[in-house]
Structures are given as structure tokens and as C-alpha cells.
Amino acid sequence: MELTLYRAYFKEGTNGTLFCSEKFLCHTIELPWQNNKRNISCIPEGQYQIEPRFSKRFKHHLILKAVKGRSYILFHPANNALKDLEGCIAPVTYLSGIGKGIYSKDAMQKLLSLVYQAKDRKEIILLTIKSQNHEHFRTL
Secondary structure, three states, rough: EEEEEEEEEOOEEEEEEEOOOOEEEEEEEEEEOOOOOOOOOOOEEEEEEEEEEOOOOEEEEEOOOOOOOOOOOEEEEEEEEEHHOOOOEEEEEEEOOEHHHHHHHHHHHHHHHHHHHHHHOOOEEEEHHHHHHHHHHHHH
């Protein structure tokens, strides 16, 4: 399964739009780009493998594998990147500002459902992170 995250960068945070096979899935919020510094920056653009994971803190969530210079980069619910994230990605249903969104748990459930279905089919789940390309949005 292929997921693509198109990002728009701002000083206060990073907003994204997540697609699965060219279909809109949800929006995302992240910390601003700070040269991949731990806990204060979003991660570099590129391609990452995703695995489902469970922890007491976040329950069912996703982890990105082999993020250069970083560890435990997760997809987990959050509504305010600056308050709730330390480099992770939060899916949100609606963007409510830069680095802010609402109904994150709903968006997370939608994403988890797709990932678990792909896992059941024994598929590798790949996430490609790119800068927002306005041409892409016009063709959808």
C-alpha cells in the first residue's frame, strides 16, 4: 500500500494532506522544519516503511521505520503540533490552523483501518513525504 503525504511548511508548523493511492485520506499536522533536530522538527522528506504498533500511551498507532538520525517517529492522534508532538505526525480530519487540527482520533482510526487491511493482505506499507505540489491538486 502506498501513502503519499504532501506538506506545506510554515514557521509555526507543518500542514499536510495524506493520500492513499491518489485518494484523499485526511490532513496531517507536524512540527515546523528545524533541520531534523530531535523532538523539535518534522522529519525529512523521503520514503519510509510503516508498521502498526501498540503502546500503553498511544494504544494502536503506526511507527515509521529507518528515519535517519531519529527514532520512534509515530503516527498518533494530536490536535496541536507544538503542544502534543515531538517529531511525530498526527492525522487530523480538519485543519484548524497552522500545525493545528481537529478530530484527530477519527482520522487515526481511518488510517489504522487501511493499514491493518493492507497488513492482512501481506502488503508492505510505504509512506512518501513530499513538498506540496499544486499541480497534483489540480489533477485530482
